[in-house]
Amino acid sequence: MGVLIIDTIEKGVVHLRSVYLDSNSGMPMWPEVISSMLPYMSEHYGNTSSIHAMGNEPKKAMEMARSHVAELIGADPTEVIFTSGATEAVNLALRGSTETASEGKKGIIYSQADHRTVTATAEDLSRKGVRTAMMPLDHLGAIKLKEAVSIMDQGGFHLLSMPFASQEVGTFQPVEDLVKEAAEREVLVHLDLTRSAFQVPIDVKKQGIDLATISSNDLLGPKGVGALYIKKGVRLKPILTGGGHERALRSGSENIPGIYGMGKAASIVKKRMGDYVPQMERVRDALIDGLLRIENTHLNGNMKMRLPNNANVRFDFIEGESILLMLDLNGIQAASGSACSSKTLEPSPTLMAMGLKHEEAHGSIQMTLNPNTTIDDIQYVLEVVPGIVENLREMSPLYNRIGD
């Protein structure tokens, strides 16, 4: 490993091999999606609101995209509106529903399984006087059902937000049960499908979901686009007002190339998911199996009920950033905690909510795959990681102390 690192430092970004295991923070696009967007970047630059010929292609493109996204999640096209991404969709769901909720019932229930987008927005609303409550997580990262129900029973909440699965540790949430309990108490459910939509089929209609966030990049589509599913009858106030686009729920000239690309990506995911997911899961299982063979290494989250692309492991006695950096120097890109928290020194809130100790959270590494990840990639990772862990442990005062 030493030689490899020196090489890397001297030659810059030249790696023997590059393995991308940070799909949670950015997905490669389907090549067909890129090429499908180009006509809307060159010829068809019109505006859907225009009454002339140049408005026709954009209009058609947009409605086709809407159908594809709707189809992927089992919605009606009229129930899907496009946004600039998952963050905007989440904000619209949380803020928009708070505005229409009746006084005395403005309240949001969420958890540390949610992405920062949800927790930060709930915190902001809380500062503005909106009631909020956090559902606790079990040690595998799943929302505790009984506790969630007793929060709902306190009343005064209009919305429960949850991810389909924790993006960080991958654990599936008890969606069916929570939706049932919420419906009985007339609490709306917002489901964050970011990180799950490309790998787990969903039918929002059958499952009785009220609001659902989808990210385009997560479908291996373009960045800067997302969508919000709004069940017929659910009323929201817009957060972006203006020309009245998207049935006045989201104003702003539409990003036609992006939207078309998202639609195309959704249709590809729908068609190929059955092929690439089992494959991706096998590759991921090889990764987890290999990593757990390193001593004093543990899996965070649920072994079975987890996103097929997610591996989140912790290495005792050593710290996440130095592991990430060593991996990076060897051409392997991974993450610690969520992409956003890698800028801070704080341990991951999700891991802490699962009851991990600070030092356990600090030593956790998140590796997320995509359909392009190969078993060869993983073999390379498994060749490199044991050496890195060993080196860092040798330096660690914690390791020696235990080893003594």
Added chain:
Amino acid sequence: MGVLIIDTIEKGVVHLRSVYLDSNSGMPMWPEVISSMLPYMSEHYGNTSSIHAMGNEPKKAMEMARSHVAELIGADPTEVIFTSGATEAVNLALRGSTETASEGKKGIIYSQADHRTVTATAEDLSRKGVRTAMMPLDHLGAIKLKEAVSIMDQGGFHLLSMPFASQEVGTFQPVEDLVKEAAEREVLVHLDLTRSAFQVPIDVKKQGIDLATISSNDLLGPKGVGALYIKKGVRLKPILTGGGHERALRSGSENIPGIYGMGKAASIVKKRMGDYVPQMERVRDALIDGLLRIENTHLNGNMKMRLPNNANVRFDFIEGESILLMLDLNGIQAASGSACSSKTLEPSPTLMAMGLKHEEAHGSIQMTLNPNTTIDDIQYVLEVVPGIVENLREMSPLYNRIGD
């Protein structure tokens, strides 16, 4: 003309010629911008927040784009944040500044020279109890300075929003005077540069602007991107919360290809504006001159002090939509009122605020050029329009009555 139309209907979209004169509702992209974005759609799909190698290129791309946009408008890069478009930038400026304004000083001054994005947002804030007031326009479409000042003198307003020029009739606003008066009264100024940034140089620092909205597509860059200039020291609350991107003023994984494209477009505009604007203005002047040669035809807005790409004319006795449709059948794309209002039957609020009669507003057509528009295009338009106007007038009960 008759033959041409029949042809068109029977063969579909086949035109002898196609002339796009609706640049206000969608701009063609600089070809170099499209190609410059591709690497960020394929190889460099990482996230700027990632601490590994895949985060490097996106981070560099983003900061380069920020410099280019800042340079175009005379700002410091740290004063520019990226949004999903002009609508989001406007909403952030208006809503975000309202939240930080002190109680008793939450109020917005605007006008019908503003785009619907501004007026609709001001109306929404007004419904929420924020003070609002409209500055009247003169008959050429400019904000009346004295009246604007006396509104400011009433006190209780934190922000004055105005476009650099009316996007619809092209009239320049008295920016310098209004900024001076506003500054004396400690009222912030938000300047909407959409539609002017690609054709009129601006220096927000020298001009003492506090907030400025820029649209990427307006720079012949990609759709789905925009930017807000926020003068150092001006405080805003975000409308999209989450991962804390853009100094927590605009959360959401960045649309790197779009942002890079916007930056590239800004740099091209900066470099080439001096060449293409005089050329575009000459072409536009030929258009106006030719159209005004048709009898009972008038220019809306100011002949001299107008955006170089804007022609807005009204034809007495006939109605806008039928003119637009006839133009469209002959391959010419134009607009009536703003792009958004072409869906409704309402006359344009800008034209009405300028004191036009309903029927004058109904008979107005907006033609907006871009750097690709040629003098040949305009010659074709000038061949076609007189016949269309004559045909429609022959059908009009108003024309005959006058003619009698």
Added chain:
Amino acid sequence: MSRIEYSKKVMEHFTNPRNVGTVDDADGIGTVGNPVCGDMMEISLKVEDGRIEDIKFRTFGCASAIATTSMLTEIIKGKTIEEAENISWDDVVKSLDGLPPVKVHCSHLAIDGLRKALYEYYRKRQIYRPDLIPKDEESHHESSPECE
């Protein structure tokens, strides 16, 4: 909207309108709508032996306003007065293979114009037929956003 939202029939009548003009020595002329609202129509007709021998229109308005009046004159020409009285806006819309919802009011206006022309025809013959005067006549003349 253009080619997507308007039927071929509408486009055909818009680009090649039939019976444009004002009938000479008209037995009745009906003018409805108002330029303020963006729509104004004039229907003029000549009756012989209880049959509408000639009918013409002039319209200020959008493509569907023009197409509707054009189609109306084609439907009415040669019909008896009684037949003409019974033509409804729906008949006109159907003959045009439909109109976009926001444009259906054009067909109401065209029928109103026809009936006002017939009203005048009767009035000249000392027959008072207030039922032919559009109920919401006044509203067409308001310079209000409620222009139907």
Added chain:
Amino acid sequence: MSRIEYSKKVMEHFTNPRNVGTVDDADGIGTVGNPVCGDMMEISLKVEDGRIEDIKFRTFGCASAIATTSMLTEIIKGKTIEEAENISWDDVVKSLDGLPPVKVHCSHLAIDGLRKALYEYYRKRQIYRPDLIPKDEESHHESSPECE
């Protein structure tokens, strides 16, 4: 951050740390920080004739924590105790060609570790030097978000 935000020096010390381990029969060992905070350092040293003959470190923490302790041991090795006492965090940061602002605390921690080791060296010689004990010592042991 990686290659962009860390200097070459930091990366070099991170990837090839000097003086890893614990000195046998150390005259002083200073342990500071806490795994709870994501940073923990152990500095051990051996003194001969008033000179620091050997010094080693063990660190649990990020790249800059490792590089800082590695650099510190290199600076200190061979210095007199008095010289060692006067080394500041700033000296370490400079030798590393700078640290990102959020990582500067690592250098404070490393100096604290060194001084605690020296404190212990003095204590064994019955010299009480409370000034060598880091003022905010306690705070490093809090399991709080204020981990410096």
